[in-house]
Amino acid sequence: MHYEVVLPAAGSGKRMGAGKNKLFLLLANKPILIHTLEVFQRDGNCTGIWLAVKPEERDYIQQLLEEYRITKVKGLPSGGNERQHSVHSCIKEMNQVDIVLVHDAARPFITTPVIEKLVLTAKEEGAAIAGVRAKDTMKKVADGIIVETVDRDNLWSIQTPQAFQFDLIKEAEDIAEKVGFLGTDEAMLVERLGHQVHIVESTYENVKITTKEDILFGEAIIQHRTI
Numbered sequence: 001m002h003y004e005v006v007l008p009a010a011g012s013g014k015r016m017g018a019g020k021n022k023l024f025l026l027l028a029n030k031p032i033l034i035h036t037l038e039v040f041q042r043d044g045n046c047t048g049i050w051l052a053v054k055p056e057e058r059d060y061i062q063q064l065l066e067e068y069r070i071t072k073v074k075g076l077p078s079g080g081n082e083r084q085h086s087v088h089s090c091i092k093e094m095n096q097v098d099i100v101l102v103h104d105a106a107r108p109f110i111t112t113p114v115i116e117k118l119v120l121t122a123k124e125e126g127a128a129i130a131g132v133r134a135k136d137t138m139k140k141v142a143d144g145i146i147v148e149t150v151d152r153d154n155l156w157s158i159q160t161p162q163a164f165q166f167d168l169i170k171e172a173e174d175i176a177e178k179v180g181f182l183g184t185d186e187a188m189l190v191e192r193l194g195h196q197v198h199i200v201e202s203t204y205e206n207v208k209i210t211t212k213e214d215i216l217f218g219e220a221i222i223q224h225r226t227i
């Protein structure tokens with residue numbers, strides 16, 4: 001089942017505190033961005049990659065694409081102030097496809113079995129997102145006081161990829177832009193239209209490289225995979 005992938009890569013990496021786009025930081029001597037791109041470059045079901053980038057980083061990223069022979073990139077639209085805007089900038093430029101995946105470029109450890117399940121589920125149901133069951137007890141807090149312990153049995157930590165039939169996510173993004181709704185993931189935009197979103201169990205390795213500790217986790221994951 002073929003798909004195209006949107007990789008938002010236009011963030012500032014504020015929580016990483018590296019003073020530059022965290023996607024250029026190295027894991028096992030290779031930029032995080034390239035680790036993620038290689039997953040989709042190698043996946044025979046991926047027929048196109050769309051990268052939302054900062055205009056001032058476009059030339060450098062194009063150099064990386066050439067150096068690492070990433071040939072599936074169809075476009076490098078300019079990202080926006082928010083992640084959602086960056087994703088939308090890609091979707092606006094895409095031609096009609098069947099299934100589109102949206103995946104954080106900061107999640108280099110996604111695997112093709114999870115991608116395949118997401119694509120098949122989205123084909124059948126319209127929308128499917130990656131996640132893992134919550135491992136910690138989760139509580140709501142107000143002014144430093146616990147106000148509620150949330151039932152953990154039905155709690156999932158949501159990741160990307162998030163897979164959609166193209167027309168559904170295009171409509172959801174266009175409407176969100178029109179009404180000024182901002183979500184922290186694409187599923188929220190689809191949920192608010194009343195469309196069911198299905199969960200696909202992912203892996204705990206599919207971390208988003210966000211703070212400096214995640215670099216350590218990433219190096220350990222790579223080392224573990226090479227054993």
Ligand SMILES: Nc1ccn([C@@H]2O[C@H](COP(=O)(O)OP(=O)(O)OP(=O)(O)O)[C@@H](O)[C@H]2O)c(=O)n1
Binds near residue numbers: 011014082083084
């Ligand atoms: N305006 C934005 C913000 C984020 N992203 C991308 O969305 C993914 C997930 O975002 P996040 O982990 O929050 O990255 P940053 O925004 O760079 O991190 P921070 O919030 O710490 O600045 C990353 O691949 C990031 O490059 C993007 O394309 N455009």
Ligand SMILES: C[C@](O)(CO)[C@H](O)COP(=O)(O)O
Binds near residue numbers: 158160186
């Ligand atoms: C989309 C996401 O990765 C799902 O967990 C997450 O919401 C992205 O958050 P960020 O703060 O934009 O990285």
